[in-house]
Amino acid sequence: MASMMLKCCLFAILTGVLALLLRELQSGQWSMLCVLAGGIVLVTVAVSAFGEWLGQIRTFVEKSGLAGKEWTALLKSALVCISVDVTGEFCKNMGQPFLAHGLEMAGRVCLGVIAIPYILDVLSLLESILRA
Numbered sequence: 001m002a003s004m005m006l007k008c009c010l011f012a013i014l015t016g017v018l019a020l021l022l023r024e025l026q027s028g029q030w031s032m033l034c035v036l037a038g039g040i041v042l043v044t045v046a047v048s049a050f051g052e053w054l055g056q057i058r059t060f061v062e063k064s065g066l067a068g069k070e071w072t073a074l075l076k077s078a079l080v081c082i083s084v085d086v087t088g089e090f091c092k093n094m095g096q097p098f099l100a101h102g103l104e105m106a107g108r109v110c111l112g113v114i115a116i117p118y119i120l121d122v123l124s125l126l127e128s129i130l131r132a
Contacts, residue, residue: 008045012038032094039090073114080110 015038022031061071084107091100 076114080107
């Protein structure tokens, strides 16, 4: 696993250097495409590595006693956070900070929507406690 991470780091450095060279040659669109392609390759490697960990995560979930509903919400929340962070940083690096801020706001709204069923469960529990 460590050797794969080292290869990913080297690939990211090479992609960054190539993007800087392309930007210096007044070829901004090629620089952006280079960064985008590098990001896609790194995300693909990360997803394939996640596949290896999936069995271990499944064992952990079975031992933890989390129900399917909670596990799904936790996984969705983690994916929203990671995708918003990576995409927001990409937007900032491309000189679009306002787009990144809008994306972060949309991510917060998505997390709120994921949390609504749990908030309703807590309110229902409080209501039943107060009526008892």
